Amino acid sequence: MSLAKRIIPCLDVDNGRVVKGVRFVDIRDAGDPVEIARRYDEQGADELTFLDITASSDNRETIYHVVEAVAGQVFIPLTVGGGVRTPDDIRRLLNAGADKVGINTAAVHNPDFVGEAAARFGSQCIVVAIDAKRVSAEGAPPKWEIFTHGGRKPTGLDAVEWARRMTALGAGEILLTSMDRDGTREGFDIGLTRAVSDAVRVPVIASGGVGHLDHLVTGITEGHADAVLAASIFHFGEHSVEEAKQRMAAAGIEVRL
Amino acid sequence: MSSVAVIDYGMGNLHSVAKALERAAHGQTEVIVTGDRRTILGCDRVVLPGVGAIRDCMAELIRLGLDTTIHEVAASRPLLGVCVGMQALMQTSDENGGTQCLRILPGKVRGFTEQLDAIGGEAARLKVPHMGWNRVVPTRTHPLWAGIESGTRFYFVHSYYVEPGDPSLSAATSEYGLPFTCAVAHNNLFAVQFHPEKSQHAGLRLYANFLAWDGTL
Numbered sequence: 001m002s003l004a005k006r007i008i009p010c011l012d013v014d015n016g017r018v019v020k021g022v023r024f025v026d027i028r029d030a031g032d033p034v035e036i037a038r039r040y041d042e043q044g045a046d047e048l049t050f051l052d053i054t055a056s057s058d059n060r061e062t063i064y065h066v067v068e069a070v071a072g073q074v075f076i077p078l079t080v081g082g083g084v085r086t087p088d089d090i091r092r093l094l095n096a097g098a099d100k101v102g103i104n105t106a107a108v109h110n111p112d113f114v115g116e117a118a119a120r121f122g123s124q125c126i127v128v129a130i131d132a133k134r135v136s137a138e139g140a141p142p143k144w145e146i147f148t149h150g151g152r153k154p155t156g157l158d159a160v161e162w163a164r165r166m167t168a169l170g171a172g173e174i175l176l177t178s179m180d181r182d183g184t185r186e187g188f189d190i191g192l193t194r195a196v197s198d199a200v201r202v203p204v205i206a207s208g209g210v211g212h213l214d215h216l217v218t219g220i221t222e223g224h225a226d227a228v229l230a231a232s233i234f235h236f237g238e239h240s241v242e243e244a245k246q247r248m249a250a251a252g253i254e255v256r257l
Numbered sequence: 258m259s260s261v262a263v264i265d266y267g268m269g270n271l272h273s274v275a276k277a278l279e280r281a282a283h284g285q286t287e288v289i290v291t292g293d294r295r296t297i298l299g300c301d302r303v304v305l306p307g308v309g310a311i312r313d314c315m316a317e318l319i320r321l322g323l324d325t326t327i328h329e330v331a332a333s334r335p336l337l338g339v340c341v342g343m344q345a346l347m348q349t350s351d352e353n354g355g356t357q358c359l360r361i362l363p364g365k366v367r368g369f370t371e372q373l374d375a376i377g378g379e380a381a382r383l384k385v386p387h388m389g390w391n392r393v394v395p396t397r398t399h400p401l402w403a404g405i406e407s408g409t410r411f412y413f414v415h416s417y418y419v420e421p422g423d424p425s426l427s428a429a430t431s432e433y434g435l436p437f438t439c440a441v442a443h444n445n446l447f448a449v450q451f452h453p454e455k456s457q458h459a460g461l462r463l464y465a466n467f468l469a470w471d472g473t474l
Contacts, residue, residue: 072276119310
């Protein structure tokens, strides 16, 4: 095998600025998406993911400018998610320079949107983002459910079944976030990651909970993920993407160095 | 100043391709995104990009009359096919239940799912699309490989791959459960399955090499 496992830094963008405290020692402006994207690109990030968390619909235009500016400077794949609801949202993001778009809540409200989007733009650019929480009791067979609204609203949808359904509709990749682990720095939910990765034929990106570099390793070796996504571990300058890759390589995982 | 046309037929990642070409050109080449036959034939070089399903790509090329334009380009100047733009140059594709392509080069386009399942075992468990950074091993010397080491990783995202009808067409191979041809070359034609515009330094180098190429070997 020679396909490398991917490391994907994730950046939250609010009103065109990167938020959640991205800090590099020698960066002029830690909120500038272009500057931060360039830094991760230099460190060897395999892709970048931007999550638009802009609340006001008035300011939703700003994400297109961000994507356009980054795409003119950084020549690695860019995924953009957050608030993608219509084919026109997708078209505009792709035209601005995004390579893939993440669909989350809109897929829950209208699963056929994923099918329409894949048919129109190609499966290769449709990433379905799944936010899941464990709902089974301790000791019972594990079961995870899809939640929306930042993990507050249950949907009754089984995460593994949902992943299968989304890929059947044409999703080309699954971005899987454990809402139990997100922000905890305790590591990925390995059971969830493996259950979904083994259930679908498309690549799965593990997300939520990375606190140290070994978590990235286990996401791949035990969770069977094809790519790992992390935010704070890279943002706060604790570790570079390069260090993460060295650790993965030392664990026998094929990476792009 | 020389010029390069990026053929616009409403499919895919034109802007990424154009931006990367602009970066690779260092102001020495004008990059024109166009679907106009005369503009395309007025350029020194032509890039045929493409993403998505081959049936839709071929349908749009034919609807816009660009199929004949691409044949004219192939007969006259350096042409670079990228991803589905590579697949479109072949005779037929297994995608969408069988799709006629441009028939500029002999060969077929096969699906990973079917071929990997036929191999079975570990191969049958590989994810499709083949997505990410994989090693590219040139199988011949060519001006477009200048400065690019054998085994350099490029970014791929595809579920189908080219099987050339003539093994001498191959310009590079890669491996994903099976060895496959990831670049073809024939006279003034060159085509790659991976995305140079998303392959950082190596990709920009390949584009720069294309912009410096006169179509001869």
